[in-house]
Amino acid sequence: MRNNNNQNVDLKKVSSDLRRDILMMITNVNSGHAGGSLSELEILITLYNSILNIDPQNPSDKKRDRFVLSKGHASPGMYAVLSHRGFFPRSDLGGFRKLGSHLQGHTHIGTPGVEMSAGSLGQGLSFGVGMALAEKIDKLKYNTFVLLGDGECEEGQIWEAAMSASHYNLSKLTAIVDRNKIQNDRFTDEVSSLEPLGNKWSSFGWSVIKCNGHNTKSLESSFKKAISDTTKPTVIIADTVKGKGVSFMENNPGFHGKAPTVEQLIAALHELKFSKKSVLEAGKQMNISDSLLSKISENY
Amino acid sequence: MESIATREAFGKALLELGHENNDVVVVGGDLNVSTFAHLFGHEFPDRFFDFGPAEQNIMSVAAGLASCGKIAVATTFAVFGTGRPFDQIRMQIAQPHANVKIVCSHAGLTVGEDGSSAQSIEDIGLMCTLPGFNVIIPSDGPEAAQAIKTAIETPGPFYIRTSRASSPIIHDKNYKFELGKAEVLHNGNDATILACGIMVSAALEAKDNLLKSGIDCSVINLSNLSPLDTETILNQANKTGAFVTAEEHYIRGGLNSLVSQLITSNHPIPIESVALTSYGESGESSELLEKYNLTAASIENAVQKVMQRKV
Numbered sequence: 001m002r003n004n005n006n007q008n009v010d011l012k013k014v015s016s017d018l019r020r021d022i023l024m025m026i027t028n029v030n031s032g033h034a035g036g037s038l039s040e041l042e043i044l045i046t047l048y049n050s051i052l053n054i055d056p057q058n059p060s061d062k063k064r065d066r067f068v069l070s071k072g073h074a075s076p077g078m079y080a081v082l083s084h085r086g087f088f089p090r091s092d093l094g095g096f097r098k099l100g101s102h103l104q105g106h107t108h109i110g111t112p113g114v115e116m117s118a119g120s121l122g123q124g125l126s127f128g129v130g131m132a133l134a135e136k137i138d139k140l141k142y143n144t145f146v147l148l149g150d151g152e153c154e155e156g157q158i159w160e161a162a163m164s165a166s167h168y169n170l171s172k173l174t175a176i177v178d179r180n181k182i183q184n185d186r187f188t189d190e191v192s193s194l195e196p197l198g199n200k201w202s203s204f205g206w207s208v209i210k211c212n213g214h215n216t217k218s219l220e221s222s223f224k225k226a227i228s229d230t231t232k233p234t235v236i237i238a239d240t241v242k243g244k245g246v247s248f249m250e251n252n253p254g255f256h257g258k259a260p261t262v263e264q265l266i267a268a269l270h271e272l273k274f275s276k277k278s279v280l281e282a283g284k285q286m287n288i289s290d291s292l293l294s295k296i297s298e299n300y
Numbered sequence: 301m302e303s304i305a306t307r308e309a310f311g312k313a314l315l316e317l318g319h320e321n322n323d324v325v326v327v328g329g330d331l332n333v334s335t336f337a338h339l340f341g342h343e344f345p346d347r348f349f350d351f352g353p354a355e356q357n358i359m360s361v362a363a364g365l366a367s368c369g370k371i372a373v374a375t376t377f378a379v380f381g382t383g384r385p386f387d388q389i390r391m392q393i394a395q396p397h398a399n400v401k402i403v404c405s406h407a408g409l410t411v412g413e414d415g416s417s418a419q420s421i422e423d424i425g426l427m428c429t430l431p432g433f434n435v436i437i438p439s440d441g442p443e444a445a446q447a448i449k450t451a452i453e454t455p456g457p458f459y460i461r462t463s464r465a466s467s468p469i470i471h472d473k474n475y476k477f478e479l480g481k482a483e484v485l486h487n488g489n490d491a492t493i494l495a496c497g498i499m500v501s502a503a504l505e506a507k508d509n510l511l512k513s514g515i516d517c518s519v520i521n522l523s524n525l526s527p528l529d530t531e532t533i534l535n536q537a538n539k540t541g542a543f544v545t546a547e548e549h550y551i552r553g554g555l556n557s558l559v560s561q562l563i564t565s566n567h568p569i570p571i572e573s574v575a576l577t578s579y580g581e582s583g584e585s586s587e588l589l590e591k592y593n594l595t596a597a598s599i600e601n602a603v604q605k606v607m608q609r610k611v
């Protein structure tokens with residue numbers, strides 16, 4: 001399998017385009033998790049364009065790198081990136097959360113490129129441990145990456161998995177924490193003190209890297225450092241902003257699981273500097289409903 | 301009569317299967333000597349992973365291994381391997397139809413002295429609520445050995461429930477386990493006893509005793525609880541018109557519930573149950589079975605009772 005990296009794309013433009021797609025997918029069905037999809041976006045974009053050894057035409061290649069989205073509620077971000085990389089057509093995106101679509105509310109094994117069914121938090125790192133153990137047996141030289149939410153680190157199973165990953169010296173396993181400081185109800189530190197988060201991971205035997213989770217260069221060098229660590233599993237604590245890119249969603253716990261209204265969507269797309277024409281064109285490509293597109297057409 | 305614990309028969313079969321198939325991997329939870337998974341672990345240390353009593357981790361790791369083409373066998377005690385990681389089993393094994401074989405030992409009352417916290421009497425109910433899961437409760441050593449072999453050879457999720465205590469061997473060398481089939485051990489006309497696990501040998505004993513007073517009961521080994529062999533069960537309902545169910549499990553959610561559901565919607569007949577109606581306590585296995593009425597005598601009484609209810 002060849003390394004199918006996508007190095008020549010303008011990642012800034014991809015980020016901006018996918019923010020538009022994510023917000024439109026969510027408002028289209030008036031449900032879905034916007035805040036975490038926007039905070040994780042550059043992490044996914046960096047992985048899928050610059051790091052993962054993957055072939056969208058052959059998503060079950062045995063030697064592929066594995067990526068597991070453990071915070072399965074942040075599915076719109078994942079779907080936007082998978083479609084951008086050609087795992088399934090862009091026209092599927094309008095089916096998100098709709099009857100008969102493969103794009104379930106939470107990432108699910110039926111979607112091309114999705115490695116694990118998720119939704120109940122805390123389980124993905126253990127799944128990644130299983131994948132990394134299989135690599136040790138088969139010696140296929142792939143890397144395994146698992147994206148965790150910060151609120152998700154309140155789940156006890158994360159620490160069961162962390163302990164076993166260092167016990168088995170799974171240096172080809174990398175966890176990323178989307179440290180956006182907000183969970184469903186409130187700020188993480190109001191719910192359960194996670195800090196000092198890096199010390200917790202290092203005391204469990206992990207190498208710890210901290211980086212700016214919205215800077216693709218910073219993320220890329222962190223991932224490369226994690227891959228080159230052949231002694232320990234690595235965690236990258238990615239400093240992110242929930243709702244990144246839209247002023248009224250940023251750092252706002254109200255947008256964890258709530259969809260933007262049509263008015264909010266329009267305001268957000270204006271902020272992201274999209275023209276009406278490009279928004280309507282993207283909506284058509286994604287199969288966004290006619291009713292939403294006509295509201296955008298009237299009010300943009 | 302020769303006897304062996306189903307957990308031991310499982311462990312020996314698993315060791316053989318490890319030689320036959322390199323894809324078989326085993327994950328355990330610090331109870332590997334008790335579950336007999338250690339036999340595999342000693343022979344294949346590179347394909348054996350112990351995680352301590354982290355049952356949630358065990359099930360998710362097994363699912364991850366399965367996603368990479370491994371046939372993952374997850375083993376611990378029934379009380380730890382079903383309730384605690386139920387969420388992981390549901391989302392990562394049942395829903396994606398993962399190739400994971402959960403084999404849990406020390407099920408039911410016969411774990412004995414460890415008491416009610418260790419006596420798993422809800423696990424069959426839990427596992428039979430999962431769509432697409434194969435649930436097997438072997439009745440003796442030969443069946444346990446063949447059940448795990450079948451599970452390894454059949455893609456998809458399995459739950460196999462084994463016991464701590466030795467139980468009589470009721471199958472001979474020619475026995476062949478059939479997935480999804482109810483096994484008719486004896487065909488009678490007056491009533492049908494449907495049993496699983498250690499209660500199958502009790503059912504055979506009850507049948508022999510009842511024959512002495514002229515009552516001829518069918519005996520069905522209902523080791524395959526999910527999917528259920530509806531054809532064989534309904535044929536028996538038609539033939540004898542009276543059922544007694546016998547299981548080392550709580551009365552709700554197990555064999556009685558599954559059979560009753562099938563019967564009420566297809567061929568209503570009277571059914572009596574031999575099962576637990578409460579939690580247990582510490583004691584020797586044989587004392588517990590006696591006190592909680594999981595005996596051949598209880599089955600005989602239930603047969604007498606159900607025959608009086610026949611219309």
Ligand SMILES: [Mg+2]
Nearest residue numbers: 150151182183
């Ligand atoms: Mg968060």
